Amino acid sequence: MMTGFQKTIALVALLAAPSLPAAETKKALDFTKLPPAASGAVDFAKDIQPIFANNCFKCHGTEKQKGGLRLDLKQGALEGGDLGAVIVAGKATESKLLHLVAKLDGETQMPPSGEGRKPLTREQIAKLRAWIDAGANWPDSAVAAAKKSGHWAFNAPKRPAIPRSGDTLVAEPKSGRTKGDKSVASPRNPIDAFVLARLAKEKIKPSPEADRYTLIRRLSFDLLGLPPKLEEVHEFIADKSPDAYEKLVDRLLKSPHFGERWGRHWLDLARYADSDGYEKDRARPFAYVYRDWVIKAINDDLPFDRFSILQLAGDLLPGAGAEEKTATGFHRQTLTNTEGGTDQEEFRCKATVDRVSTTAAVWLGVTMQCAECHTHKYDPLTQREFYQLFAFFNNASEKNLPAPQPDEERAYEAAKKKWNTENARLLQLRDAYVNGAAGAKFEQWANTASVTAVAWTALTPEKASAKSGSTLTIGKDAAVTAGGKSPEKETYVIEVKPGAGPVTGFRLEALAEGEAKKAGKVGRAKDGNFVLTKFGVRLLLPGEPAKDIELLNAQADFSQPRFEVAGALKGLDTTGWAVAKQTDRSHTALFETKEPLVLPAGARLEITLDHQYKANYTLAKFRVSATSATLPLRLDSLADDVALALSKPAEKRTAAETERLKKYLLTQVDAEGKKLQAAVDENAKKVPTAPETFAATIAEEPAGRVTRVHVRGNFLDRGAEVRPLTPAVLHAFKPRGTKPDRLDLAQWLFSPENPLTARVTVNHVWKNLFGRGLVASVDDFGVKGEKPSHPELLRLSRGERVVERENRRAEHPSAVARGHRGARLRELGEVDGKPRHGAEPARPLHFFPAHRAVSDADDLRRAGLERHLHAPRAEQHTAPGAHAAQRPGVLRVRAGAGPAHGGVARDESHGAHPPRLRDVPRAPAAQRGVERAGQSL
Amino acid sequence: MNITHLNLLKRREFFRRAGFSLGSMALASLLREQTFAAPKNPLASKHPMFAPRAKRVIFLHMIGAPSQLDLFENKPELNKLDGQDCPESLLKGRRFAFIGGKMQLAGTKFKFARHGRSGQELSQLLPHLSTVADDIAIVKTLHTEEINHAPAQMFLHTGFGRGGRPSFGSWVTYGLGTENQDLPAYTVLLSGPLGGAGTSLWANGFLPSVYQGIQFRSSGDPVLFLSNPKGQSQEDRRRVFDAVKDLNERQLADVGDPEIATRISQYEMAFKMQTSVPELMDIAREPKSVLDLYGAKPGASSFANNCLLARRLIERGVRVVELYDADWDHHSGIATRLPAKCRDVDQAMAGLITDLKTRGLLDDTLVIWGAEFGRTPLRQGIDGDGKSTNPGRDHHKDAYTMWLAGGGIKGGITYGRTDDFGFSPVENPVHVHDLNATVLHLLGLDHERLTFKYQGREFRLTDIHGNVVKGLLA
Incomplete structure (x- = not known):
C-alpha cells in the first residue's frame, strides 16, 4: 500500500519526468535480401566508384553531405557520417551502406525513390559486398570523380599574371607636393600594378600621392596605432633621400609599439580578455602574461607559422619550455563559469567547442562552429568532422604555470635580500641580549618561578x-x-x-x-x-x-x-x-x-x-x-616544557632545558627582551611573498578522453566515437605517428597544400590596414561568405606568399607591411578621401581606414597616458553598475605598475561591454572575438 | 544607410535654404511636434505591425526573486510535509544554485485566501493586491533557463543569459518609438541597489544606442548633470547645443553613421529634459488622496514613489517604464524578510493598478510584475543536523509566478498549474520566451518579425523560440 505521501510523490515524479522519446525500435534486418558477393576481383575505380558517382554523389558529394556523409572522398566514405561508420572494411554484412542499399529493414532505402532515382541493381550490390568483404580497398591513386569542392576558397589559388604598365595613367599634379616625391602612377610592386589596372578599367585617375604630413600620420597609425611625434614629422619631411618612405617604414617596424598595435589585432582574434566571463566574470589578473607574449613575439618578428604552432601546440613541441607553454594561453582565453550550480564538464565542453570554432575561424576562415550541432548547411563540413577536430582539443587540460615576470623577480629578490638583512640584525640584537643578560636576571627569576610552576x-x-x-x-x-x-x-x-x-x-x-x-x-x-x-x-x-x-x-x-x-x-x-x-x-x-x-x-x-x-x-x-x-x-600560562624544567631543581636541568628557560624568560617575561622579540615577530610578518604571477596554459592529459559526436550539440548525448582528423574537403592530414595530436593539427595548417590559412591570414592584414578585408567576411571564406572584392589581389597574396626570407613566414604582418607598402597602396586607391565605387556599387574600390587606432590615440590624450610596454594591466573606466557589478568605477592602475598603455593594457572583460564604447553597439569580448558572420543556429 | 544619408543631406539643405537656425527650428518643433518631427528621428512614434492591445508597458521587477510559494502558490500537500526529507526522485535532473545533499521540503507559514469575484488565491502578505485580484492574471508556470541572478535577469530581459543583447524595453522602443520626444522612451527607476546584471538589463545591446533605457534617480537630481553649470544661462546652453549639432550634422552627412543621429537626438532630448524632467519628478503636486493610494511620500526614495512616477511617465507618453525593487533574494530569514518586502511593494503596486484604472489608462497600459526566477519548495539554511533557526529558499527556475494586468490581459484568471509541490508546471507551461512573445504581441509587435541584423544574422528578443500565450489575452 502506498501512503498518501508516496502516492503524491509518485504522481509528481511521473508528471515531472521529461517525456522520453519512444525507445528506438530497431527493425530486424532481413539478410536473405542481400545478394551474395560478386565473384571475381572487384576494381574500385572501374566497379565501385561509378556506382557511387551515379547514385550517391548528388546527396553525399561535393555539393551536399547529407547526414554528414560523403562518398566521393576516401576519408569521408571510410570515416562515415554523423551517426557513425557506414563501411566496415572486411565485414559487408555489418556495413550500414549495404543494409540501406539493399533495404534490409524493409523500410529505408538508399538512394531514396523519387526524382528519377532507381535502387541499385542486385549486381551492383553484389559488387559492393565483394568490395567491402575484400577490405574496401580505396587506392589513393583513384582520382576523385570530381573536385573536392567547387568553391574557390577550398581550392589552391593560382598566381595571376601581373598586369603590365599602369604608366598610361598619370596622376594629376598636386600643388604643394614635397619635392623629390616620385609620381605614383608607375607601379612599384605587383599590388600597385593590379590597382592601377583596375583603376584604368574603371576610368578613374589615381589620386595624387599624399603629402608627407599625411603619409607619416597614416603610417604611424597603421603600424603603431599612435600619432607621430612632431620631431619625427620634421625628420621625415626633411629627409630628401629617394627611399625616405622605405626608411620610415623600416623605422616604424622596429618600434616596440608595432607589437602592441598588431598584437592588439591578434588579441581580438584570440578573444583576449582580462576576466572569466559568465555571471561572476572574475578578473584574470595575470592574463597579461599571454598578452605580453604576443606583443613580444610580434616585435621579435616570430615567423607566422612558428607564432601559430606555439599557440596551438607549444606544449607538445620537443623540449617545450616556459616560452612555448605560455603561448598556448591562446586557448585559455575561453570563458570560465564559476557561478553556483554549474556542471564543470558542460563548461569544459563549451570551452573545447570554442577552441575548435576559434581555431577554424582564425586559421581556416571557416564557420566550423555551425557544425557543432549539425552538419554545416552550406559548407562541406560535417558534424562528425567538427568532433574530429574536437578530438584534437578534448585531451587538453588547463594548467597554470608560475610565470614571475623579470621585473617582479628582481623586485622580489631585492625585497628578500633587504628583509634578510633586517631579520639578521634583529635576531642578533635579541640573541645578544639573551646571552648577555642571562646571568643574574635568570637565576633570580628561575628561583621565584619554580615555586609556583x-x-x-x-x-x-x-x-x-x-x-x-x-x-x-x-x-x-x-x-x-x-x-x-x-x-x-x-x-x-x-x-x-x-x-x-x-x-x-x-x-x-x-x-x-x-x-x-x-x-x-x-x-x-x-x-x-x-x-x-x-x-x-x-x-x-x-x-x-x-x-x-x-x-x-x-x-x-x-x-x-x-x-x-x-x-x-x-x-x-x-x-x-x-x-x-x-x-x-x-x-x-x-x-x-x-x-x-x-x-x-x-x-x-x-x-x-x-x-x-x-x-x-x-x-x-x-x-x-x-x-x-x-x-x-x-x-599559570607557562608552556608545559617550561613548567617541567622549572619544577626541577636547577642542578637537575639539562643544558637544553636551561637554554629553553633562559630564552623563555628573556623573550616572554622580561620587558626589554619582550620588546626585542616583538621586533623579530613583527618583521616576520613582513616577509616578502614570491610573485604569484602565472601563465595560463594548456597541456595534454596522460589518460586520453574518448571523443564522441555530441548529438545535436548536447554534451550529455554522446554518439559515434571519432578520432582526431581534419575535414575531408581540405588537404590530406599526415600525422607524425599513430596518435595524432594538436601538434599534428598545427603542422597540417601550415602544410604548403593548405588552400586557406595563407589567404585568410593575409586577408586579416588587409582588413587591419584598410578597414575591410579583400574578403569582407574575414572569418568566413565559405560558400555564404563574401566573395573576394579583388580576387586577383588575394590570389597574388597567396601566389607571392609575400616572400621575405622563406615561404612560410610570409604571412607575418610585418612582412606584409614591408613588402606591400600598405599605406601607400591606400593612397592609390583613395580618391579625395571620398568613397569611390566601381561599376558594382556594393563593391567599393576604396576602403575606409580602421578607426581603432584613432580611438586609442584619443584615449591616450584624454587620460594623459604614455603608452608603456609591459604594464600588467589597467582596470578601466567602467560605468557604475556595469555588469559585472563588482568592477571598479574608475581607471585604476595597479600600484607600482607604471602608467598603463592605452589600447593594449586596457582591461577587457568577457562579460561587460568595453565602457568607453558603451554607447556604441559593440559586444563584450566573448562574443566579439572574430566577427562572426553568417552564423546559423 | 544610403537612403538615410540622402535624407539627412536634404534636411540639412532645407534648413540652410530656409534660413532658419537649427535652434529655432528645434524650438518650433517643440511646439508642433507632429508637423516638424524629422522622419529620421529613430524614436518617432511608429505604427505597430498590427492593432495593439497595449500602447505602453510598466514592468515591476523584483530583483532577487520573491517566493511564489509564500505569495501565490497555495500547496497544502507541501505544507503537510514541511520539514520532511525530499525524495530523490523529485530532485533528479534538477539544478540548484546553492543547496545540495539531503534536502527538506518547506511549506509556507502564511495563510492563503480567495479574493474578488474571480476568487483568486493570494497570500496574507498581499492584502492590497487582493483588492485588485479581478484585474490581474496570475501566471504560475513561468520557467527559465538560468539559475543565478545575473544570467537569469539577462535571460528574462534579453532572451539570452549573457550580456550583449538588447533589453525588451529597447526592442519595444525600436519597434514603436515613443510618443513624447521630451522624455526618454525607455525609463528606469530603482528602489534599492542594482541587480546582479547591473545596467546591462536596460542596455541596447547591438541596437542603436538611442534605444537604451535611461535611469532616473529617485532622489537628488533625477538625471545627473541635467542642470546648467553655474553661470551658464539657458541661451548660452542653447548656443552650445546648436554649434555641436551643426558639427554633428556635418559629420553625419559625411559618414552616415546612425550613431551620430542618435547623438544629435540625445543632445536635443537632454536640452528638453531640462524643463520636462523637473516637472515630471515633482510628485508633491499630486493630491493627497493619490499619494495615499500609493503610500508615496514626496522627497523619499521608495518603490511607492516610483510607482507613482511610473504612472506620470506613461501619462506623458513614455513607452516603457521599468521599476526595479531590490532585496528579494531570501535564502534565509524568509519568515521575516518576505513580509517586510511585501510591505514595501504591496500597497504601491495595487495603488498603481487602481490609479491607472480610474484614469482609464489601464485599458492600454500593460503592467507586469515578477522576477528572474522563483524559489525552491526546499528549505535552505540547514546545519549539519538538519536544524535551522531562520531558513529560506534557494533559486528555482523550473516554475514560478508572475502577474500581468491591463492592456489586453484577461483579468481575474490564474493561468497554468504546477505540481503539488510547485516543482514543475503540469499544465500550460509558460517559458520566459513565451512571456516576451506575448508582451510584444500585446504591443502590436510580432516577435518573429521584430528583428535586427547583426554580425550576419537576424536577431530577435525571443531568439528562435517563444509562442504567444493566447490564454492570457482578453
Whole structure:
C-alpha cells in the first residue's frame, strides 16, 4: 500500500519526468535480401566508384553531405557520417551502406525513390559486398570523380599574371607636393600594378600621392596605432633621400609599439580578455602574461607559422619550455563559469567547442562552429568532422604555470635580500641580549618561578568515545577532536593511563582549533560555545568496580557569568563551565584531587566530560593533563616544557632545558627582551611573498578522453566515437605517428597544400590596414561568405606568399607591411578621401581606414597616458553598475605598475561591454572575438 | 544607410535654404511636434505591425526573486510535509544554485485566501493586491533557463543569459518609438541597489544606442548633470547645443553613421529634459488622496514613489517604464524578510493598478510584475543536523509566478498549474520566451518579425523560440 505521501510523490515524479522519446525500435534486418558477393576481383575505380558517382554523389558529394556523409572522398566514405561508420572494411554484412542499399529493414532505402532515382541493381550490390568483404580497398591513386569542392576558397589559388604598365595613367599634379616625391602612377610592386589596372578599367585617375604630413600620420597609425611625434614629422619631411618612405617604414617596424598595435589585432582574434566571463566574470589578473607574449613575439618578428604552432601546440613541441607553454594561453582565453550550480564538464565542453570554432575561424576562415550541432548547411563540413577536430582539443587540460615576470623577480629578490638583512640584525640584537643578560636576571627569576610552576603531563587517551554519536579523534598532541554528528547533548569518555603518580590534579584545556567547520571556536554550538556540565574521574582497577575520584577547587582562566567552572563539578543539566564572548580562544580549567591519588600498577582512569545543557553545547577539542605538583595548584600560562624544567631543581636541568628557560624568560617575561622579540615577530610578518604571477596554459592529459559526436550539440548525448582528423574537403592530414595530436593539427595548417590559412591570414592584414578585408567576411571564406572584392589581389597574396626570407613566414604582418607598402597602396586607391565605387556599387574600390587606432590615440590624450610596454594591466573606466557589478568605477592602475598603455593594457572583460564604447553597439569580448558572420543556429 | 544619408543631406539643405537656425527650428518643433518631427528621428512614434492591445508597458521587477510559494502558490500537500526529507526522485535532473545533499521540503507559514469575484488565491502578505485580484492574471508556470541572478535577469530581459543583447524595453522602443520626444522612451527607476546584471538589463545591446533605457534617480537630481553649470544661462546652453549639432550634422552627412543621429537626438532630448524632467519628478503636486493610494511620500526614495512616477511617465507618453525593487533574494530569514518586502511593494503596486484604472489608462497600459526566477519548495539554511533557526529558499527556475494586468490581459484568471509541490508546471507551461512573445504581441509587435541584423544574422528578443500565450489575452 502506498501512503498518501508516496502516492503524491509518485504522481509528481511521473508528471515531472521529461517525456522520453519512444525507445528506438530497431527493425530486424532481413539478410536473405542481400545478394551474395560478386565473384571475381572487384576494381574500385572501374566497379565501385561509378556506382557511387551515379547514385550517391548528388546527396553525399561535393555539393551536399547529407547526414554528414560523403562518398566521393576516401576519408569521408571510410570515416562515415554523423551517426557513425557506414563501411566496415572486411565485414559487408555489418556495413550500414549495404543494409540501406539493399533495404534490409524493409523500410529505408538508399538512394531514396523519387526524382528519377532507381535502387541499385542486385549486381551492383553484389559488387559492393565483394568490395567491402575484400577490405574496401580505396587506392589513393583513384582520382576523385570530381573536385573536392567547387568553391574557390577550398581550392589552391593560382598566381595571376601581373598586369603590365599602369604608366598610361598619370596622376594629376598636386600643388604643394614635397619635392623629390616620385609620381605614383608607375607601379612599384605587383599590388600597385593590379590597382592601377583596375583603376584604368574603371576610368578613374589615381589620386595624387599624399603629402608627407599625411603619409607619416597614416603610417604611424597603421603600424603603431599612435600619432607621430612632431620631431619625427620634421625628420621625415626633411629627409630628401629617394627611399625616405622605405626608411620610415623600416623605422616604424622596429618600434616596440608595432607589437602592441598588431598584437592588439591578434588579441581580438584570440578573444583576449582580462576576466572569466559568465555571471561572476572574475578578473584574470595575470592574463597579461599571454598578452605580453604576443606583443613580444610580434616585435621579435616570430615567423607566422612558428607564432601559430606555439599557440596551438607549444606544449607538445620537443623540449617545450616556459616560452612555448605560455603561448598556448591562446586557448585559455575561453570563458570560465564559476557561478553556483554549474556542471564543470558542460563548461569544459563549451570551452573545447570554442577552441575548435576559434581555431577554424582564425586559421581556416571557416564557420566550423555551425557544425557543432549539425552538419554545416552550406559548407562541406560535417558534424562528425567538427568532433574530429574536437578530438584534437578534448585531451587538453588547463594548467597554470608560475610565470614571475623579470621585473617582479628582481623586485622580489631585492625585497628578500633587504628583509634578510633586517631579520639578521634583529635576531642578533635579541640573541645578544639573551646571552648577555642571562646571568643574574635568570637565576633570580628561575628561583621565584619554580615555586609556583606546575609541571603537567598530557594524558594521551587509550580510548575515546562519545555516547550520542559524535566521533572523537585522538591526535598526536594528546588532544581529542570532536566531529561528525553534532547531537543536542553529549558525553565524552576517555580512558587514560597516567604515570605512577601521585596525581594531585587534572587540567582540562578547551582548544579553539576544532573541526574545519567550526575552526577557531572552542565549542560546537552555533555560537561556538560549550557548556561542560560535569568533569568526572573514576579509577579503574582490573577486577574491581570503578571508583569515583573526588575533585575540588576548580579554577579556570575564564568563565562566563553564571557559568562558572565550579559548575563543572556539580553535574547539573542547567549549568556548567562555559566561555561566551571568548569562544575564539583556548581556555584552561584545573581540578585538584581531594587526596593525592596513587595509582597501583595496571590502573586506568576514566575521565568523563558531560554536556547535558542543550543545543549542541559540546567541546570541539580538548586535552586532559595530570600533575603531581604540591597543592594548592595555580593556574599559570607557562608552556608545559617550561613548567617541567622549572619544577626541577636547577642542578637537575639539562643544558637544553636551561637554554629553553633562559630564552623563555628573556623573550616572554622580561620587558626589554619582550620588546626585542616583538621586533623579530613583527618583521616576520613582513616577509616578502614570491610573485604569484602565472601563465595560463594548456597541456595534454596522460589518460586520453574518448571523443564522441555530441548529438545535436548536447554534451550529455554522446554518439559515434571519432578520432582526431581534419575535414575531408581540405588537404590530406599526415600525422607524425599513430596518435595524432594538436601538434599534428598545427603542422597540417601550415602544410604548403593548405588552400586557406595563407589567404585568410593575409586577408586579416588587409582588413587591419584598410578597414575591410579583400574578403569582407574575414572569418568566413565559405560558400555564404563574401566573395573576394579583388580576387586577383588575394590570389597574388597567396601566389607571392609575400616572400621575405622563406615561404612560410610570409604571412607575418610585418612582412606584409614591408613588402606591400600598405599605406601607400591606400593612397592609390583613395580618391579625395571620398568613397569611390566601381561599376558594382556594393563593391567599393576604396576602403575606409580602421578607426581603432584613432580611438586609442584619443584615449591616450584624454587620460594623459604614455603608452608603456609591459604594464600588467589597467582596470578601466567602467560605468557604475556595469555588469559585472563588482568592477571598479574608475581607471585604476595597479600600484607600482607604471602608467598603463592605452589600447593594449586596457582591461577587457568577457562579460561587460568595453565602457568607453558603451554607447556604441559593440559586444563584450566573448562574443566579439572574430566577427562572426553568417552564423546559423 | 544610403537612403538615410540622402535624407539627412536634404534636411540639412532645407534648413540652410530656409534660413532658419537649427535652434529655432528645434524650438518650433517643440511646439508642433507632429508637423516638424524629422522622419529620421529613430524614436518617432511608429505604427505597430498590427492593432495593439497595449500602447505602453510598466514592468515591476523584483530583483532577487520573491517566493511564489509564500505569495501565490497555495500547496497544502507541501505544507503537510514541511520539514520532511525530499525524495530523490523529485530532485533528479534538477539544478540548484546553492543547496545540495539531503534536502527538506518547506511549506509556507502564511495563510492563503480567495479574493474578488474571480476568487483568486493570494497570500496574507498581499492584502492590497487582493483588492485588485479581478484585474490581474496570475501566471504560475513561468520557467527559465538560468539559475543565478545575473544570467537569469539577462535571460528574462534579453532572451539570452549573457550580456550583449538588447533589453525588451529597447526592442519595444525600436519597434514603436515613443510618443513624447521630451522624455526618454525607455525609463528606469530603482528602489534599492542594482541587480546582479547591473545596467546591462536596460542596455541596447547591438541596437542603436538611442534605444537604451535611461535611469532616473529617485532622489537628488533625477538625471545627473541635467542642470546648467553655474553661470551658464539657458541661451548660452542653447548656443552650445546648436554649434555641436551643426558639427554633428556635418559629420553625419559625411559618414552616415546612425550613431551620430542618435547623438544629435540625445543632445536635443537632454536640452528638453531640462524643463520636462523637473516637472515630471515633482510628485508633491499630486493630491493627497493619490499619494495615499500609493503610500508615496514626496522627497523619499521608495518603490511607492516610483510607482507613482511610473504612472506620470506613461501619462506623458513614455513607452516603457521599468521599476526595479531590490532585496528579494531570501535564502534565509524568509519568515521575516518576505513580509517586510511585501510591505514595501504591496500597497504601491495595487495603488498603481487602481490609479491607472480610474484614469482609464489601464485599458492600454500593460503592467507586469515578477522576477528572474522563483524559489525552491526546499528549505535552505540547514546545519549539519538538519536544524535551522531562520531558513529560506534557494533559486528555482523550473516554475514560478508572475502577474500581468491591463492592456489586453484577461483579468481575474490564474493561468497554468504546477505540481503539488510547485516543482514543475503540469499544465500550460509558460517559458520566459513565451512571456516576451506575448508582451510584444500585446504591443502590436510580432516577435518573429521584430528583428535586427547583426554580425550576419537576424536577431530577435525571443531568439528562435517563444509562442504567444493566447490564454492570457482578453
